Amino acid sequence: MTSDLGSGGSAPDFGLVAAGGRKGHDPAPDTAEAGNVPPVNPSVTALRRQFPDGVLRNRVCAGDQDVVHIDSGRVAEILRWLHETPDQHYDHLADVTAVDHGGGRPIEVVYQLWSIPQRSALRVKCELPLDALEIESVTGIWQGANWLEREVYDLFGVHFRGHPDLRRILMPENYAEGHPLRKDFPLRGRFSRAEQTRRALTQDPEDYYMPGEIGERTPQVVASGADDGDEAKASGAGAGGEGEADVL
Amino acid sequence: MSSSTVEYAVRRNPEMGPHGKPVASPTEPFDAPEPELGSQTMLVNVGPQHPATHGVLRLVVELDGETVVSVVPRLGYLHSSFEKLGEYRTWNQIVTLTDRMDYLAPLIYNCAYVMAVEKLMGIEVTERCKVARVICMEMDRIFSHLLWLGTWSIDVGAFTPFLYAFQQREKVYTLHEALTGARITTSSTRIGGMMADLPEGWTKGVREFADNLPATLDEIDGLLTCNAIHVGRTQGIGAISAEEAVNHGLTGANLRASGVPYDVRKDRPYYDYGSYDFEVPIGCHGDCYDRYLVRMEEMRQSVRILHQALDRLPDGPMDVEDPRISLPSKTDxxxxxxxxxxxxxxxxxxxxxxxxxxxxxxEGSKGELGMYVVGDxxxxxxxWRIRPPSFVNLSAIPKLSEGHLMADLIMINASLDIVLGEIDR
Amino acid sequence: MGVANPGLPGAGTPAFLTTRLDFVVNWARRNSLWPMPFGTACCAIEMMASAASNFDLARFGMERMSFSPRQADVLICAGRVPYKLAPVLRRIWDQMMQPKWCISMGACASSGGVFDVYSMVQGIDTIVPVDVYIPGCPPRPEGLIYGLMMVQEKIRGESLADHAALRAEDPLGAGRPRAGDEEVADLTGPFGNSTDQNRVSGLVETGAIGRPEDRLP
Structure with a gap:
């Protein structure tokens, strides 16, 4: 694709002067060279010294962003060290997300850290093979990771060990089509539109209603034959505007 | 049927007096043991279609009397799968999606996205483009805060500030329309520049808006800041300490109200924000009232930035002159x-x-807005991943509202300044 | 009524009394439409702008936004509706009293808009009957007001004589899709090149349409 544009294009001057002397559009050699680029962030060196076998490799992306690949089995230990060591003090977990590169390649879980006092950023990545999508939760270190990890679980199917409340967060809890952000998941979903509409309407808005389900991993599955025309039910929580109350 | 007098030991209304009307039915005997109160809690469902949830947020609240025991937010009622859709669109096509995510501050999202992609591709935009984007982002910060101010005042029980705020918002709508042709869904940025150069007279309109806004803010200030009802409903409500706020991942005004001076514009300056003269307001109690004060002050600081940016807006090209990125002119x-x-x-x-x-x-209007882009x-x-600031901010709501009253929960929710389009994506 | 009389209009033909009554009833109905604002996304912001000072919906008898469906006359569905929200929308529609009307505001509510994806309802007319569609992304407040005036026009043409045809509801239909499977398939079919796109980034080919064997029978 890249070369197509260069050779087939008409404008004569294609020499892109990238910022900071970095070749902006050359993906292939960048990867090979990356190991030789010295890290910008001193935390990377400290991390390598502290965990010589936990840190697999590191590279510099997009000019000045440090990325550290670590052993997925030791994620909680390494991130806790980064959070609690006074010299590092990565107290702000900006983001937890995942990347599926498709083609059966492992899913990357990405932690984006920021240290408010040190003003430094670090990106930590772990690779998880598709048949063992399990990693330790970091909610014990940053409570802000709670919903972020739930979202990764919902959209990628990565299980976080030790998470206090690992349920789907965006999709319905009885969603049967899979994990949408995987590359093998089709854009329009797996079921036909009619099937999706029917399934959506057989859900009852009052389901998933009790805080008691917290801590349970098993979602309540709606009985498919639920009688939604029931008048008693129909005066339920759908509108919510009238402050529906239900005594436990 | 002869009526016999039955002596009931009943509680009487003390104002009724000994010769008041006889009590028709006994309520409860004196010597009965007090019923055990507090043993039962009540579940109240708020939303997903409720005017005070600012969108289709759903909160399942467990109440002990009127005190909140726990809150379970339910999300996903506006999940539009932006991130999946982005994987099927080219880099420039995604711009259209970004402003539908946060429709309260669309230009900030447009700019943040292209800035991430430009960083990935190693593109340095022109000086004029930088300043134009700063103007856009600061204008939309005010735009978003004005909507927050309007809905916040409705939640506190005042309708007038909503109308005042919307009058100012209409002016920003007009500016959006002059710049991009759309009132909300602006889609104004492109990789390496903007959709078009600034239209003639637009900067004059922005300056006029920036000149007039402080008067409106003063007016709303006078209505709310020292208002006894407003103060009573917000001071000491939903307080969170600095350490906990950082640990919960709060950003933006919600974090700064707790006293942490973390502002991406100052800590990781982009687009020469370091050279603008503005201050980052900090609260000290971390409660709803401080969040209100911080946002009010942020609008005034944004006005300052707007004036400086308008003063320094240079002439010259808007788009980078690189044929691999920028489109040739229509005439050509x-x-x-x-x-x-x-x-x-x-x-x-x-x-x-x-x-x-x-x-x-x-620094988005709701907090730290991160864009994570992976190319191949x-x-x-x-x-294409968005670090949604209000998603993370909202995740602290169970912590913030514990032990407060049900009515305070509405204020806490309003003080977080959420937008559901971005929470659910 | 109902008596065959060659000198008078036959059954079902509007007589003087019913047309006058229709006029009065329709006049009252169309000038006191209370909207139920079912706002979800961008369109809701424009709906708020319509209610605020510059556009002022109150001029059209819509002073009171009725946040409770039981007192509302016209459902304004403003914004995108994911499948997770679909039962809520249907429930609110079922809770509204007759006579009721429905406006689908914006591209997403009317057809799914740009969101031809796994989580979005492709047009709310698969779930509830829609009277007026307002195009735009989002429509301007003038557009919303025009749509509401079209509802008013529609009411003007209604007659009490057609009550059963216009307003009767099947109680068994509550909480169910409005459209049958085939109609849903027709309504939600991909348009343009929305699903012809796939990833051409050198990764594995993933068809945009689900694999047939994954579909439920």
């Missing part, structure tokens, strides 16, 4: 075969990005 396309092919290839094939990833965050050498992203 119509008259010149080469340009037309060039235009066609750029549109149909898109701009390739290196096989790298890039994280870029800006092709014209479409492998992954």
């Amino acid at each position: 396309c119509m008259s010149d075969m080469e340009s037309m092919i060039h235009h066609f290839k750029l549109i149909t094939e898109g701009i390739p990005a290196p096989a790298e990833d890039c994280w870029f965050s800006v 050498g092709g014209p479409k992203p492998v992954r």
Whole structure:
């Protein structure tokens, strides 16, 4: 694709002067060279010294962003060290997300850290093979990771060990089509539109209603034959505007 | 039927007096044991369709009397799968999606996205473009805060500030429309520049808006800041300490109200924010009232930045002059075969990005807005991830509202300044 | 009524009394439409702008936004509706009293808009009957007001004589899709090149349409 544009294009001057002397559009050699680029962030060196076998490799992306690949089995230990060591003090977990590169390649879980006092950023990545999508939760270190990890679980199917409340967060809890952000998941979903509409309407808005389900991993599955025309039910929580109350 | 007098030991209304009307039915005997109160809690469902949840948020609240025991937020009622859709669109096509995510501050999202992609591709935009984007972002910060102010005042029980705020918002709508042709869904940025140069007279309109806004803010200030009802409903409500706020990942005004001076514009300056003269307001109690004060002050600081940016807006090209990124002019396309092919290839094939990833965050109106883009050498992203500030801010609501009253929960929710389009994405 | 009389209009033909009554009833109905604002996304912001000072919906008898469906006359569905929200929308529609009307505001509510994806309802007319569609992304407040005036026009043409045809509801239909499977398939079919796009980034080919064997029978 890249070369197509260069050779087939008409404008004569294609020499892109990238910022900071970095070749902006050359993906292939960048990867090979990356190991030789010295890290910008001193935390990377400290991390390598502290965990010589936990840190697999590191590279510099997009000019000045440090990325550290670590052993997925030791994620909680390494991130806790980064959070609690006074010299590092990565107290702000900006983001937890995942990347599926498709083609059966492992899913990357990405932690984006920021240290408010040190003003430094670090990106930590772990690779998880598709048949063992399990990693330790970091909610014990940053409570802000709670919903972020739930979202990764919902959209990628990565299980976080030790998470206090690992349920789907965006999709319905009885969603049967899979994990949408995987590359093998089709854009329009797996079921036909009619099937999706029917399934959506057989859900009852009052389901998933009790805080008691917290801590349970098993979602309540709606009985498919639920009688939604029931008048008693129909005066339920759908509108919510009238402050529906239900005594436990 | 003869009536016999039955002596009931009943509680009487003390105002009734000994010769008051006889009590028709006994309520409860004196010597009965007190019923055990507090043993039962009540579940109240708020939303997903409720005027006070600012969208389709659903909160399942467990109440002990009127005191909140726990809150379970339910999300996903507006999940529009932006991130999945982004993987099927070229880099420039995604701009259209970004403003539908946070429709309260669309230009900030437009800018944040292209800034991340430009960083990934190693593109340095022109000086004029930088300043124009700063103007756009600060204008939309005010735009978003004004909507927050309007809905916040409705939640506190005042309708007038809502109308005042919307009058000012209409002016920003007009400016949006002059700049992009749309009132909300602006889609105004492109990789390497803007959709078009600033229209004639637009900066004059922005300056007029920036001149007039402080008067409106003063007016609303007078209505709310020292208002006894407002103070009583917000001071000491939903307080969170600095350490906990950081640990919960709060950002933006919610974090700064707790006293942590973390502002991406100051800590990781982009677009020469370091050279603008503005201050970051900090609260000290971390409660709803401080969040209100911080946002009010942020609007005034944004006005300052707007004036400085308008003063320094340089002449010159808006887009980078790189044929691999920028489209040729329409006139050239119509008259010149080469340009037309060039235009066609750029549109149909898109701009390739290196096989790298890039994280870029800006200070959005709701907090730290991060964009994480992963390229693989092709014209479409492998992954486009938004770090949604209000999603993370909202995750602290169970912590913030514990032990407060049900009515305070509405204020706490309003003080977080959420937008559901971005929480659910 | 109902008596065959060659000198008078036959059954079902509007007589003087019913047309006058229709006029009065329709006049009252169309000038006191209370909207139920079912706002979800961008369109809701424009709906708020319509209610605020510059556009002022109150001029059209819509002073009171009725946040409770039981007192509302016209459902304004403003914004995108994911499948997770679909039962809520249907429930609110079922809770509204007759006579009721429905406006689908914006491209997403009317057809799914740009969101031809796994989580979005492709047009709310698969779930509830829609009277007026307002195009735009989002429509301007003038557009919303025009749509509401079209509802008013529609009411003007209604007659009490057609009550059963216009306003009767099947109680068994509550909480169910409005459209049958085939109609849903027709309504939600991909348009343009929305699903012809796939990833051409050198990764594995993933068809945009689900694999047939994954579909439920």
